[in-house]
Amino acid sequence: MTKRKVTEIVEELATPLVEGEGLELVDVEYKKEGANWFLRIFIDKPEGVDIDDCGRVSERVSDMLDEVDPIPTSYFLEVSSPGAERPLKKPADFERSIGKHVYITTYEPVNGQKSFEGLLEGYEGGALTVTVAVKEAKKTITLPAESIASARLAVVF
Incomplete structure (x- = not known):
């Protein structure tokens, strides 16, 4: 099995x-x-x-x-307990985590990268909207749920 x-x-x-x-x-x-x-x-x-x-x-x-x-x-x-960096897998997990800091990896590169850490701004229509820091600026990206390899809450120090 x-x-x-x-x-x-x-x-x-x-x-x-x-x-x-x-x-x-x-x-x-x-x-x-x-x-x-x-x-x-x-x-x-x-x-x-x-x-x-x-x-x-x-x-x-x-x-x-x-x-x-x-x-x-x-x-x-x-x-x-799943701990402070609990995995996010179900739509309810993403909805409950809006406004929290997350770490996401994708199966294929999106805009040249496969890992994203930032603020989960929204979850709608099977897509995540995340604001990430890019050098000294902030950028909002949209990641389709099917492209996500893993997602979890992230602790910010």
Whole structure:
């Protein structure tokens, strides 16, 4: 089974459990590190998650995965917050992040570059509008959602 298929199955199975706890399923990651596989589930809520939220979700998801057994190999289950630089994947993620600082990479160069860091100004019609610093000036660019390889919030120091 492919990593993508595992994450899709787990996301489908875990979403109702996570939402039942009043939380949002932000992301699911299935990754091999060294000799071990890790299944990571990232959860959040507006006021942030705590260790109790992670523990409850971990217990519920673990029981469900033991019952359904969709993953053929052994793995470590980790449930945590997505952190300050949470990934942005769904339209709701982009809409909620308008006015925040973001870091975006694209599959192909746009205006000669593949990475953009700046203020997310808008999300409309499947396109992101981002204001980025170019040398000493600011420039607003529009990135179609299908061109985005990855997007996340970015912490500004």
